[in-house]
Amino acid sequence: MPMGLTAAELDLIDDMVAARRKIKRGTTLFRNGEKFTSLYAIRTGFFKTRVASEDGRDQVTGFQMAGEVIGLDGIVNDHHTCDAVALEDAEVCVMPFDRIEELSREVNALQRHVHKIMSREIVREHGVMLLLGSMRAEERLATFLLNLVQRLHARGFSQSELVLRMTREEIGSFLGLKLETVSRTFSRFVEEGIVEVKQRHVRIINTDMLKDIVNPKACN
Amino acid sequence: MPMGLTAAELDLIDDMVAARRKIKRGTTLFRNGEKFTSLYAIRTGFFKTRVASEDGRDQVTGFQMAGEVIGLDGIVNDHHTCDAVALEDAEVCVMPFDRIEELSREVNALQRHVHKIMSREIVREHGVMLLLGSMRAEERLATFLLNLVQRLHARGFSQSELVLRMTREEIGSFLGLKLETVSRTFSRFVEEGIVEVKQRHVRIINTDMLKDIVNPKACN
DNA sequence: CGTAATGTTGAGCGCATTCAAGCCGGGTGG
């Protein structure tokens, strides 16, 4: 994935991937408490990560798709602090972290790449905090949809159509809302002609209206 | 800060710090949009970091104190994506990121240390997401107080007494609450004999009750 | 000492939640 490498360096990168691993839908790639050994690059499939509080409650911290890296949470304490659950059958590249550190000492571009991946995750979470801390239900869902469709588009999918791989409850957990609120908000969007929704199939009719909801009447 | 280094390695680490910089209360160490060059280790003082949405709203993403590192958000795009504001006169070590990357190629312990710092920030933010996504006002404030006092205690301060360096509004922004709600929740804690509050001076009378609020009636 | 910033408290409101009932679609087995 990192750019600007020599052929020799690319060979090294190949060495980094110890194995590929298939994850069945509904099963976990890693769990809170498990020993941390590797980062995982998603080749295919779709994941959610979630943290749990002492009492039963849990919070979905993100949804990850092909090309994204998960497992960064495990570095600090040598143990994972969240669960990664496959929302559809998936395949990942297992990249032992020792190897990553070793190679990134030799290959500057890789070192830089690793740092950027971690920084990107920090910045992404800032955005989620902004969402959770200051947005109303409609803004949250609109932001969520725009983010999803943008990431899918970057992977060659439609700009206006998407299939949700997660339930209303999982969306709600991520957005800090109850599943009923997510459902109602979808319905309101449909009434207003912003989207069409048939179960998990979503078609965005009017992207501008969605953006307007996210960023209400930008005061120019 | 990193442990397990030889004397020679420690000298290298010293090289990492290009300069010290004093930040006056109320001014920014860096701002959203500014070019990223360095990470900053806080020597003394107290900071908040905040992100802003397109429209005016902003969200405090964290409060940082001595020994903590800020600026990680800037790595991914070579520009900062949040503001760091000093809540009291402060001094930081400026550590140019180029130097950090260079040195961490030579000193394994430093490399590992940098990775852990970034991972720790990711995990911290998971905790904030859990708070913002699933806790009620009392739980949020209790969690906040326990976290603050724990970090202060680790720095040699009291386990039960603290001085808030931020306003109710800043606490509210961090916790996803309005300042009035923060104030009211403080008052409720006082009524219940959990804490004493005199403006920004807080004394925790009953830590267990605070923990009980955070983790309601743990079902054993 | 006066002014502005910060904090507290009250009253009423509104958005999201809770609780509850019913619907839809996919899968299974008769």
Added chain:
DNA sequence: CCACCCGGCTTGAATGCGCTCAACATTACG
């Protein structure tokens, strides 16, 4: 093929938590 079931989803009604708006108190600071 249809009947049935179950998980996921939708919708309604009532409740309540945190918000808004407002007045006032207190503190910090020039």
